[in-house]
Amino acid sequence: MYKNIETLLVQIPTIRPHRMAVATMHTQTLVLVKVTTDDGVVGWGEATTIGGLGYGDESPESIKANIESYFAPLMKSLPAANLAQTLHAIKKNIQGNRFAKCAIQTALLDIHAQRLGLPLSEVLGGRLRDSVPVLWVLASGDTEKDIAEAQQMLKAKRHNIFKLKIGSRTVEEDVEHVLAIKQALGADVSIRVDLNQAWTELESNKGIQLLQAGGIDLIEQPCTTENDDAMERLTRKFDIAIMADESLKGPESAYRLAKHNAASVFAVKIAQSGGLLESCEVARLAQLAGIDLYGGTMLEGPVGTIASAHVFSTFENLAYGTELFGPLLLTEQILKTPLQYENFELIVPSAPGMGIELDENKIDNLRFK
Secondary structure, three states: OEEEEEEEEEEEEEEEEEEOOOOEEEEEEEEEEEEEEOOOOEEEEEOOOOOOOOOOOOOHHHHHHHHHHHHHHHHHHOOOOOHHHHHHHHHHHOOOOHHHHHHHHHHHHHHHHHHHOOEHHHHHOOOOOOEEEEOEEEOOOOHHHHHHHHHHHHHOOOOOEEEEEOOOOOHHHHHHHHHHHHHHHOOOOEEEEEOOOOOOHHHHHHHHHHHHHOOOOEEEOOOOOOOHHHHHHHHHHOOOEEEEOOOOOOHHHHHHHHHOOOOOEEEEOHHHHOOHHHHHHHHHHHHHHOOEEEEOOOOOOHHHHHHHHHHHOOOOOOOOOEOOOHHHHEOOOOEOOOOOEEOOEEEOOOOOEOOOOEOHHHHHHHEOO
16 A cells, blocks of 8 residues: 655756756756655655746646645555556546656556565566666856866766757857857767757747758757647658657657657657656667667656666667656665766666665755745
């Protein structure tokens, strides 16, 4: 039985302003979920969002309220702590709320894997790799600062793939910014860009043509989620990889995008997909459709990040690596032992469950609601 379901809001400053088309972040609010069983097993999950309601239709406050008002009473009413039956009951009785569902599912899978004495990846089908490549996002908005930051990462052997957040300036200004960084870092360094839906189809045609000619490797979600037709036309027109992100909201949307050839790469995010199991379904659909995979992030802290790493370690195709740098963007550490980043990759723990231990005293000091 589930004895207690607790939702904690933890606010942590970022190491620098993180500028995107939808918001500029100076802090990140982690939504942590702690599920405790009658016999004392504890599982953790995370449902972190970006920019409050600036990115999606769930906010930290709504996630906390809905878990406390709907998820927790439902889970406590169930006759037995059977994982499949619990997840089925949640799906049947609660509509939407993909981020909240992901956090709860993560905690339940963490408990399940601990009971079996297995790493989380092994209850998701089994890992194919013990570490995943991790890129770094350059999002200061200042060309020289971004170049200096990237060069530091390369020297430290922490990241050798970079993504630029653009879309808040004119197409010409954005392209100039990106190509200057590409030229400074050289041909051996992969550069991608993320528009966060900022361009129209006309702007996309202009911008992508210039970026493709300049050696950029990937364009992420140039158009709005409502315009799958534009994504399809851009994917068919250009040789450069076009990646679906915000338009990818679980297996159903993955099937629709694949059917219409509206992306050549899927950015899989556990929260966007509605859970770890659903993320694996998205990956399977991509594999069947010949679509490459990328491990995305909602800029989660260490809980959501390592849960994602366990999922991505099971993917047969991880052609474009991952974006699991979220904890490195934060100024505070909430794990007793930090996640292990080395040689441009994140190590996937091999201990039972997620393989991490949270510092609850530190979490208590950072709670704000």
